[in-house]
Amino acid sequence: MNPVESDTPLSSHHDDHPHVPGPSLWPVGFAVGIVVLLVGLIVSWWIAGLGAIVALVFAFLWVRDLTAGTALAEAPEVEPEGAAAPAAGDGAAAAVVAGEETERYPRSRFLEISTLGIGVIIGGVVTAPALGFMVAPAFLKQGTKDIDVGPIDEFPEGKYVVTTFTADAAQGTVSRRTAYIRYNGQLNGLPSFTIISNHCAHLGCPVQPNGPLDNAHTTHYKDVRLIPSISIAGFGCPCHGGQYDTEGNRVAGPPVRALDRYSFSIRNGHLYLGTPFSVSHVDGAGATAQIHKWPFAFPGEHVNGIESWLYPIQPPH
Amino acid sequence: MATQKLTRSQQAQQAILYPVDWLEERSGLVGGVRYFLFRKVPGDTNWFQTLGAATLTAFIVQALTGSILAMYYKPDPNTAYASIQNITNNLWAGWLVRGMHRWGASVFIILMFMHMGRVFLFGAYKYPRELNWIIGVLLLAMGLGEGFTGYLLPWDQTAYWATVVGININGTAPFLGPFLAQFLQGGTYINADTLSRFYAIHMLLIPGAIFALIGLHLYLVVRLGVTSPPWSKEAAGTGPLNGKVTRPARSGLTRFTKRGSSR
Numbered sequence: 037m038n039p040v041e042s043d044t045p046l047s048s049h050h051d052d053h054p055h056v057p058g059p060s061l062w063p064v065g066f067a068v069g070i071v072v073l074l075v076g077l078i079v080s081w082w083i084a085g086l087g088a089i090v091a092l093v094f095a096f097l098w099v100r101d102l103t104a105g106t107a108l109a110e111a112p113e114v115e116p117e118g119a120a121a122p123a124a125g126d127g128a129a130a131a132v133v134a135g136e137e138t139e140r141y142p143r144s145r146f147l148e149i150s151t152l153g154i155g156v157i158i159g160g161v162v163t164a165p166a167l168g169f170m171v172a173p174a175f176l177k178q179g180t181k182d183i184d185v186g187p188i189d190e191f192p193e194g195k196y197v198v199t200t201f202t203a204d205a206a207q208g209t210v211s212r213r214t215a216y217i218r219y220n221g222q223l224n225g226l227p228s229f230t231i232i233s234n235h236c237a238h239l240g241c242p243v244q245p246n247g248p249l250d251n252a253h254t255t256h257y258k259d260v261r262l263i264p265s266i267s268i269a270g271f272g273c274p275c276h277g278g279q280y281d282t283e284g285n286r287v288a289g290p291p292v293r294a295l296d297r298y299s300f301s302i303r304n305g306h307l308y309l310g311t312p313f314s315v316s317h318v319d320g321a322g323a324t325a326q327i328h329k330w331p332f333a334f335p336g337e338h339v340n341g342i343e344s345w346l347y348p349i350q351p352p353h
Numbered sequence: 354m355a356t357q358k359l360t361r362s363q364q365a366q367q368a369i370l371y372p373v374d375w376l377e378e379r380s381g382l383v384g385g386v387r388y389f390l391f392r393k394v395p396g397d398t399n400w401f402q403t404l405g406a407a408t409l410t411a412f413i414v415q416a417l418t419g420s421i422l423a424m425y426y427k428p429d430p431n432t433a434y435a436s437i438q439n440i441t442n443n444l445w446a447g448w449l450v451r452g453m454h455r456w457g458a459s460v461f462i463i464l465m466f467m468h469m470g471r472v473f474l475f476g477a478y479k480y481p482r483e484l485n486w487i488i489g490v491l492l493l494a495m496g497l498g499e500g501f502t503g504y505l506l507p508w509d510q511t512a513y514w515a516t517v518v519g520i521n522i523n524g525t526a527p528f529l530g531p532f533l534a535q536f537l538q539g540g541t542y543i544n545a546d547t548l549s550r551f552y553a554i555h556m557l558l559i560p561g562a563i564f565a566l567i568g569l570h571l572y573l574v575v576r577l578g579v580t581s582p583p584w585s586k587e588a589a590g591t592g593p594l595n596g597k598v599t600r601p602a603r604s605g606l607t608r609f610t611k612r613g614s615s616r
Contacts, residue, residue, distance in 0.1 A: 173546075174539045175532075207545045210430045239521040241514060275518065332541075334524035334531050346527040353541045 060101045065094035077342065178353050182301065182308040186257035188227060191219040191307065194322075196282075198249060198263040201309070214242065215298055215309065216271070220323035228323035232271070232284045233296040233312055240335040241275035243295065271295065283318040283325060292338050294318055297327065316340040395581040395588070401475075402579065404468040409567065411461040415499075416560060418454040426506065428552035430545050433508035458500060465496050477580040485573040488566055495563045502555035508548060516551075517543060 069091025076084025183201050191197050196216045203211040213234070220228040234242045247268040254263045270287065271280040279288040284295035294317050299310035314333045319326040330339035332353045338344040359367070377383035425444060427436040440447040469489065472478055478486035505516040520543070524534030539546045581588035 171536060174536050178541050180541075203542070204544075208430065210543065210545050210547075213542075239518040241518065275514070334534050335521045336525035337531065347531060348528065349531075351532050351535045353535075 060098060062094050062098035062101055066091055066098055069094055175351055180311050182310050184258070184306050184308055185215075185217070185260050186262065186307065187305055188219070188302060188307050189305075190255060190257065190262055191217055191229070192264065193219050193221050195219075196245065196265045196268045198245065198265065200261045202259050216245065216268075217307070223323040227302060229300050229307065230283070230322070230325070231298040231300055231309060233298060234271075235296060235335060236273040236275065236278050237286065237291040237293045237295055237314075237335055238273060238276055238278045238289070241273050243271040243273045243278070243280065246270045246272050246279075283321050284315065285317050292336060292343070293340075296332065297329075314339045389575060392575060394579040395585065397581055397585050397587055398579060399475075399582045401471045401582075404464060404471050405574070408461065408464040408468050411457060411464050412563065412567070414457050415454060415461055418450050418457065419556065419560075421450055422454055423556060426552075428506070428549045430508065430548055433506065433548060437507050458503060462496055462500060465493050469493065475580055475583055482573070482577055482580075485570060485577065488570050488573070492563060492566050492570065495559050495566065498559050499555060499563075502551045502559065505548065505551045506555065513543070516547075 069087050069089075072087030073084050073091055074087070076082070076087050180203065183203060185199050185201055196218045198214060199217050200212060200214045202209070203213050216230075216232040216234065218230040220230055222228065234244075236243050245265060245268045247270075248266045250264045250266050254261065256262070268282060270282055271284070272278070273289070273291070277289045278286065278291040280291070280295055281287050284297065286292075286294055294315040296312050296314050298312050301308045301310055312332050314330045316328040316330060316339050318328065328340070331350055333339050333347065333350060337347045373383055422440065425436060425440050425447070427433055437451075440451050442448070472486065472489070501516075501519055504519075505512050520534050520537050523537060524530045526533060535541065537547075537550075538544070539550045
């Protein structure tokens with residue numbers, strides 16, 4: 037004897053059938069469409085469009101399959117509690133009678149909704165500032181202060197100086213950062229500097245100079261430490277092997293763009309680092325280099341090309 | 354009261370049962386616990402089905418050792434590393450409790466994946482248990498979040514740079530990635546608040562969510578019953594269950610029956 041059959045009270049009950057969608061091949065087509073769309077994003081526009089169309093068509097078929105034959109439309113109306121007073125009689129008949137006799141908008145219903153509503157309002161009033169306090173400070177008052185890294189004659193022409201400074205004195209050592217600063221000589225009568233951030237454009241590890249440093253001639257200005265270099269052939273990242281040339285252009289490895297740079301100003305003969313910015317690539321070298329400059333972005337984010345569409349809005353840095 | 358004189362063992366039994374009865378009469382908790390512990394499961398459950406309970410145990414160990422470590426740990430950039438050194442080297446059994454938490458974290462993650470694999474291979478995610486699979490996936494994500502936030506807390510070079518890389522991986526997610534990264538580090542760069550932020554998430558936010566989700570997870574396990582293994586003869590209707598009304602295994606079959614009807 038089959039145990040399911042022996043279990044008559046269960047199998048005869050209409051709840052016994054699992055509410056699972058029937059077998060359908062449409063999701064497979066949908067998945068194929070998505071894959072074609074993603075491949076198309078890299079390869080070519082018309083392949084992406086084709087994938088989008090395939091995905092949309094199969095998504096429509098799939099949804100139509102899912103919604104066909106569901107019992108959602110047949111769900112019985114739940115009898116409101118206020119109208120259930122004469123429940124002793126026949127259910128359907130009583131409901132009809134009660135519906136005619138009772139008020140359209142019973143008092144109990146009003147109290148129910150107002151209690152819930154007040155609860156929602158109180159909950160919102162308490163939660164909103166707490167959530168705001170959790171999120172907002174990460175985005176407000178970001179900006180950077182200009183940092184004095186010392187007199188400009190600390191920076192010999194044509195050689196990088198490894199400059200480590202405290203970005204925010206109030207934060208302490210956690211805000212220690214390093215920039216590679218090279219004096220390029222005069223351009224149109226004004227001093228030119230190349231100031232490269234050491235944050236790798238792959239995932240933010242500290243890039244290291246590829247070449248010997250002149251540690252013996254390390255100098256300090258306030259809490260800024262300046263280590264001159266002997267000769268630097270580029271920069272390399274110890275984490276995942278990203279390599280950059282002397283202008284910060286990516287030459288190998290996973291980085292998606294060139295190294296970030298700092299804007300600068302010169303006041304009273306001192307070099308000040310300003311706001312950092314991102315760079316897609318640099319043409320040329322030194323004072324006459326063409327820097328393709330973009331708003332500051334997190335490491336790993338494309339700043340130009342098709343992939344930059346993935347990051348349409350940047351948080352206020 | 355009984356007029357008859359009770360024997361010594363009867364007296365002892367009454368003394369033990371009195372507080373239990375007192376609690377049961379006022380709360381029904383004893384019955385609830387008995388119901389949870391001695392509920393019916395299929396007769397052919399497998400040792401692999403203990404992995405969920407093992408994961409729960411691992412989480413309780415993490416919660417307990419973590420709470421105690423929090424008594425000595427200082428989530429401040431200037432003192433965090435020193436406080437970890439103090440826990441490891443100076444405090445009595447500090448190395449042990451920290452080690453339990455450190456290695457227990459890996460055990461917890463491994464057990465979660467093994468439990469997940471068991472559920473997958475047994476087909477225990479199928480109707481009507483889909484919701485419990487979804488809750489389980491949320492729990493897995495929460496567990497990985499605990500691993501990520503906990504990794505920063507020792508505040509050494511490994512912790513710092515692993516977190517830099519982890520946050521920036523989050524940052525490369527399309528559209529909201531940059532916002533997620535900036536939210537996680539509490540600013541454009543990792544700063545003095547990032548450590549306490551991770552500590553709060555690690556200590557309070559995620560564990561609270563995990564406790565709530567484990568409650569839901571267990572509720573659904575009890576409500577829906579335990580599945581038989583896929584090779585079960587009972588579930589296939591050809592095993593010893595067939596024709597024997599006394600076997601209470603019906604509650605654990607893959608098909609959900611009306612509550613109470615099978616117990």
